[in-house]
Amino acid sequence: MQDVMRILSPKQKALAINLDPHIYGTFAEIGAGQETVRHFFRAGGSSHTIAKAMSAYDKDVSNAIYGKEEKNRFVTQNRLKKMLKHEVSLIEERLDNTDTPHRKYFSYANTVATINYDKTFKGHGWVGLMFQHEANAEYSEVILHICFKENDSTLQQESLGKLGVNLIYGAFYHSDNPRRLIRSLYDDIAIDKIEIDMIDFQGPAFEYVDNRLMSLQLVKKGMTEAVIFNSEGKNMLPADILYKKNVFAVRGSFRPVTLVNIDMFENGLDLFMKDAESTPEDTVVIFEITTSNLSAKGKIDERDFLDRVDVLAKLGYTVMISNFSEYYRLVDYFFNYNIKKLGIGMGVNNLLMVFDETYYKNLPGGILEAFGKFFRNDMRVYLYPYKDPETxxxxxxxxxxxxxxxxxxxxxFKLNDRIVDIVNHNPAYSEIYSRDILSKIVRCENGWENQVPEGVADIIKERGMFGYKKSIDLL
Structure with missing residues (x-):
C-alpha cells in the first residue's frame, strides 16, 4: 500500500529552499506586510536564499520604483508583472553568476489589499513568481489571483504568507507536475481561507501545460466556484470581464455545440440587448458548462472537456466552467460582481427543472428562497421552445x-416579463438533438454535419473529437 504523501509545513518548505545552494532570489511584497519572506528569515539559513526583501508600501515610493498604473490602481495583474520583471532584471544586472554557475534565480512578488476596517470588503490580491527551473534557463512564471475569505486582516496575512511559501516550493520541486503544484498551494491552509479564482502558467518549465486544464483543477478541487477563459484559451479574471457589465449567459453540455444552441444564443441575445438597452461594448456573452455536465461515471473526462471548449473557441466564444448545478447559484455568482443586467438563455426542459421543488430540499427556504435568488435584480429568462416529438x-x-x-x-413571473419567449427561433432546428448527433459521430455515420455550426464538423473530424474515428475517412 502506497504511503500517504507527507505534507511539509511552511517552515520545513522554507528551510528546504534555504538549504538548497542553487536557489537564490528576491521578495517584493505590497499591501500586507512581508508575510512570505518572514517564513524564510525564521526558518534559518536564509542568507543563502534571500538576495533582497522589500515592501514598497507607500504608493509614491511604489510608483517611483515600478511606474504608475492606469487609474492609479495598485492591486492589478499588470502591477504584479511589472514588479516581477523589474526585480528579475535587477538580479540579472547586478549579480555575476561566474562563481555560481548552477544557481537558479527567482523573483517572488505580491500586491494585495486585505479586509477593510468596516469589513465591507474582504480583500483580494495578485501573487506571482518568476523563476529558472534550470540554471541559465529562460524564466518561467506562475501568476494567480486570490480572494480572501477570513474576517481578520492578521489571519489573512498569515494565509498569504503560507501561500507564498507553497508557491515558491511548488515551483522548484513540482514544476514537472503542475496538478500537484496546484494542490500543494493549500498545504497548511484550509480551503475556506483563500479562494484562487485564476492561475496562469508560462515559460519553458510549463511548455506543455494547458492553462484551461489548470483552471479546471481549481474548480474540481473546490479552490473556486468558477473560472473563465476566452476563445484563445487565456485565463481571465472574472472581475475584469464581468464587473458592471450586462451579461447574457447560455448553459449547456455543448457535446457538441449544435445549431439549436446557436439559434437560442443569437435570438436570445438580440432580445436581451433590446431589453437591457445595451451595446456590444457593455455586454459580455458567456457559454457556461457546469462540472455536473462534464462528469462521466462520477469522473470528469478532461479530453472531452477540451473538445467542447475547443469547438466553442473556434466559434469565438468566452467559456465559463462552474460547479453550479442549480441555476440560482449561477445567477448569484454573476451579481456578486455588480453586473448591471442579466439574461439567461435556456430551453423549456431546463426551465421545468428550475420549477422542480426536489432540487431545493437543502435550502432552508426551499423553492421560494431559490426563486428569490434566481429572479433577483430584474433577471430575465429567454426561453427557447421545445417541439414535443409525440404531438x-x-x-x-x-x-x-x-x-x-x-x-x-x-x-x-410570466406576467412581469421575467420569462420571455424567443419567438424568432428557426423551426427547422426543432428536431436537432445533441445526443443523436453524438451517437452518429461515435458510429461515424453521415448526416450530422449540417446540424452543427459551420466549421465545427471539420474540427471534430480533423481532431477525432467526441469519439470520431479519423481512420474511417481514409477507407
Missing amino acids: SEFLDSENLKVNENLKELYKY
Whole structure:
C-alpha cells in the first residue's frame, strides 16, 4: 500500500529552499506586510536564499520604483508583472553568476489589499513568481489571483504568507507536475481561507501545460466556484470581464455545440440587448458548462472537456466552467460582481427543472428562497421552445405546465416579463438533438454535419473529437 504523501509545513518548505545552494532570489511584497519572506528569515539559513526583501508600501515610493498604473490602481495583474520583471532584471544586472554557475534565480512578488476596517470588503490580491527551473534557463512564471475569505486582516496575512511559501516550493520541486503544484498551494491552509479564482502558467518549465486544464483543477478541487477563459484559451479574471457589465449567459453540455444552441444564443441575445438597452461594448456573452455536465461515471473526462471548449473557441466564444448545478447559484455568482443586467438563455426542459421543488430540499427556504435568488435584480429568462416529438406541438411559456402548487408563482413571473419567449427561433432546428448527433459521430455515420455550426464538423473530424474515428475517412 502506497504511503500517504507527507505534507511539509511552511517552515520545513522554507528551510528546504534555504538549504538548497542553487536557489537564490528576491521578495517584493505590497499591501500586507512581508508575510512570505518572514517564513524564510525564521526558518534559518536564509542568507543563502534571500538576495533582497522589500515592501514598497507607500504608493509614491511604489510608483517611483515600478511606474504608475492606469487609474492609479495598485492591486492589478499588470502591477504584479511589472514588479516581477523589474526585480528579475535587477538580479540579472547586478549579480555575476561566474562563481555560481548552477544557481537558479527567482523573483517572488505580491500586491494585495486585505479586509477593510468596516469589513465591507474582504480583500483580494495578485501573487506571482518568476523563476529558472534550470540554471541559465529562460524564466518561467506562475501568476494567480486570490480572494480572501477570513474576517481578520492578521489571519489573512498569515494565509498569504503560507501561500507564498507553497508557491515558491511548488515551483522548484513540482514544476514537472503542475496538478500537484496546484494542490500543494493549500498545504497548511484550509480551503475556506483563500479562494484562487485564476492561475496562469508560462515559460519553458510549463511548455506543455494547458492553462484551461489548470483552471479546471481549481474548480474540481473546490479552490473556486468558477473560472473563465476566452476563445484563445487565456485565463481571465472574472472581475475584469464581468464587473458592471450586462451579461447574457447560455448553459449547456455543448457535446457538441449544435445549431439549436446557436439559434437560442443569437435570438436570445438580440432580445436581451433590446431589453437591457445595451451595446456590444457593455455586454459580455458567456457559454457556461457546469462540472455536473462534464462528469462521466462520477469522473470528469478532461479530453472531452477540451473538445467542447475547443469547438466553442473556434466559434469565438468566452467559456465559463462552474460547479453550479442549480441555476440560482449561477445567477448569484454573476451579481456578486455588480453586473448591471442579466439574461439567461435556456430551453423549456431546463426551465421545468428550475420549477422542480426536489432540487431545493437543502435550502432552508426551499423553492421560494431559490426563486428569490434566481429572479433577483430584474433577471430575465429567454426561453427557447421545445417541439414535443409525440404531438409535434411547440411548448413555450404560454402552454408550459408546471406543478399545480407553483402555477400562480409561475404566472407571476410570466406576467412581469421575467420569462420571455424567443419567438424568432428557426423551426427547422426543432428536431436537432445533441445526443443523436453524438451517437452518429461515435458510429461515424453521415448526416450530422449540417446540424452543427459551420466549421465545427471539420474540427471534430480533423481532431477525432467526441469519439470520431479519423481512420474511417481514409477507407
